[in-house]
Amino acid sequence: MQYPNTLRLGDIRPGRNPRKYFDPAKMAEMIESVRTQGVIQPVLVRPLEDGSHELVAGGRRVRAAREAHGDDYAMPVVVREMDEFEARSLALIENIQRDDMAPSEEAVAAAEIVGMCQGDRDEAARQLGWTRAMLDSRLALMNCSASVLEALNTRTIKLGHAELFAAFTKEQQDKLLPVIVKEGHTVADLKNVLERASCSLAAAIFDKADCAGCQHNSAAQAEMFGESIGTGNCTNRNCYNEKTEKQLDATATGLRDEFQTVRIVRPGDNHTRIQLVAEGTKGVGEEQAKACYACQNFGAAVSGLPDSLGKVYKGQCFDTVCNMKKVAARIKSEKTEPVAAKAASAGGSSKAKDATKADKSAAASPAPEATVVAESDRVKTYRVALWRKALRREVSQDAALARRYLLAVVATGQARSIDAGPVNTVWERLIDDKPAVGDFGKAATSAAALDADAEGKMMISITLSAIQGVDVSYLMQMCRHHKLDLAKHWKLDKEFLELITKSEMKVVADELGLRSAMGDAFKKVFAKSKPEVIDALLSVDGFDYAGKVPKVLKF
Structure with missing residues (x-):
């Protein structure tokens, strides 16, 4: 297909430019250059299904051209076929590789790329051409409050300030920021406050029984910052962090019997997970949702963020790219349905409201049941060995x-x-x-x-x-x-059951006939711990285990 070399500027839809701050002086220089010489380097756009075009890379050139020449300007373009994921990825990489991007904007873009890499920070760093340390440093900024990020964008505070602010709760950040700016405190000043006052015992998620008589349990000396920081803090940061990490690990461990994937999410992991919902604007559809419950990327997140430390979010999808494509496929499918069928099945606006309510309460809702056993790497390894x-x-x-x-x-x-x-x-x-x-x-x-x-x-x-x-x-x-015939070589064993969640064990129990054999005791058994469930499933009186193989082990 032959694409045009130019497009009317007003016909180019805005893209997803990760930049929020544009240096006024540099922007003025570009506008003047475009006014006198025009746009020399074409912008990158992609064609959409409705015949229009969306901007992928070149946001500053578009801004300058619009200011200098208006919407009728013939904008030089390179048109490339790409899906939404490719467009987003390319836009992020293109912008982040420019040396004048604000650190806060780099953080947002880098976090999206980490999400596209399913949380693999090493792969994200490789794509960005950064060291892992550089990536982690930028991602930490994702815990900064909006006011702190704005101050960093406008160069009101230094990068060192923002990196330290990220360790505080957002409420603390917003209290401290005006003091830092007004009184001109240095990065070293803020570091001193962090070391003395960021470990709030009131917010601690671990057992504080041993902290009562500890010599490091003292009120923060806040004469420099007034009431910005509360009292009752631990001044031994290493001990505090160690106990916090142990509690986060314990919380995550307790969820692994229930979910295929459990992760502790940190600053910068914003785009590595999404709440799985069937309906609403972010819904994947009822049937697809059932399949997602059995995916190895479905599970729970434990927050390692200061504002929600230790909080558990169940029903999470950790493959955000796949989720995005499933949502797009559902929307496209709905658009192709006859209008009458849509009216009959949509159920009006109340359905959307119900979906919204379900989305908001999802963190506290019970985990959906698996419909099949997920083909996790551990299950695949076991199966191939068999x-x-x-x-x-x-x-x-x-x-x-x-x-x-x-x-x-x-x-x-x-x-x-x-x-x-x-x-x-x-x-x-x-x-x-x-x-x-x-x-x-x-x-x-x-x-x-x-x-x-x-x-x-x-x-x-x-x-x-x-x-x-x-x-x-x-x-x-x-x-x-x-x-x-695998039935001649295998029967249900502890090794296999330990590889799957309790929810998946119910699927296996149904397939092998164990649920029927256990009768009323089945529900009571699954209210117990995973080791107790395994022992019960392997010792059902009168049940013949021979000759029964679950679907996930078959070739």
Whole structure:
């Protein structure tokens, strides 16, 4: 498709420019330049479904052109096809790599990129070209109050001030900021206050029984800052932080029996999670929501932020990009429905209000039940090990079958998967001599001396090594061709149950028939701790565990 080289400026929709502050002097210079020479470097836009175009990169040039020439100006453009996620990512990276971006704006942009990387800060730092320390320093600014960020944007305070402010609650920040600005206190002054007064015992989430008589429990000396900082603080910051972290870990650990993913969220993790809802403007749809409950990225967040320390948020999606695409797909699907069908099913504005209420109360609502067992990395590892073990066990009983499978493995280019180590062990046992590495003649002579039975054992050992080493996709092909019956090799065990949540155990119990076998005791059992639930599921009187395999373990 041929795209235009210019577009009428007024026809370009605003994009998602992460910049909020534009230096007045530099902006004036750009406007004057554009007024006399026009825009030399094209801006980047993307085409939308309705035929319009949205700005992706070049916000300052657009501002300058509009000021200098108005909406009828023929704006030079580069048009590129991209989805919403690609546009957002490119806009963030493009802006953040410019050296005149405010640190607070860098923090907001970096936090979005961390979200797009599913919370992987190392990957986000790589994309930004930053060190991990630089990234963490910027992300810490995300805990600054709006007034502190504004002061940083306008250069009223220094970056060092803002980094220290981030350790306080937003209420404390807003009380301290006017004092810092009015009296001209240095970064060192603020650091001194932080060290003495930020560890509020009233806000502590750990058991404070040992703090009552501690020598570090004292009222903060606040003569410099009046009533900005309250009393009853711990002056041993290291001890305070250590106890806080232990309590956060304990809270997270208590949730891992219930959810697939549990994370402690820190400043800068703003975009790494989103409340999963079925309806409303951010809803993924009823059916999709059910599937999301079983996703390995579904779970709970424990706040490590000063303003909500220790608070638990259940029903979180930790793949915000996937969630965004699901919401977009739901909206697109609804737009294509006939108007009459939409009117019949929408239920009016009350439905939207109900969704909004549900969204607000989601943090305190019970966790939704899983509908399937999530294919987490741990479950996948367990499952693949089961497939390899079962197939190896059956092939080891039939030398002719092993020979056929080995020929097929070699013929399909999978010989590289054969590990010589286990094969050499069998060779040494059969021939009573170590294999001659690099000496083909000696090895061939030794192989010729093998009788039929020993040769068959060697074929089996080579095939078993291949089964252990082939890629998972190829292993699945082997299992399906062999018509491997996992029921002959597996029954419910503690190792498997420990890999899944209590909610997922209910799914397994339904699939295997355990819920019916347990009757009225089933609900009572699941009110207990995870270890007690596991013991109960593995000791149901009269239940035949043999021959029953849950869907998540099948190939």
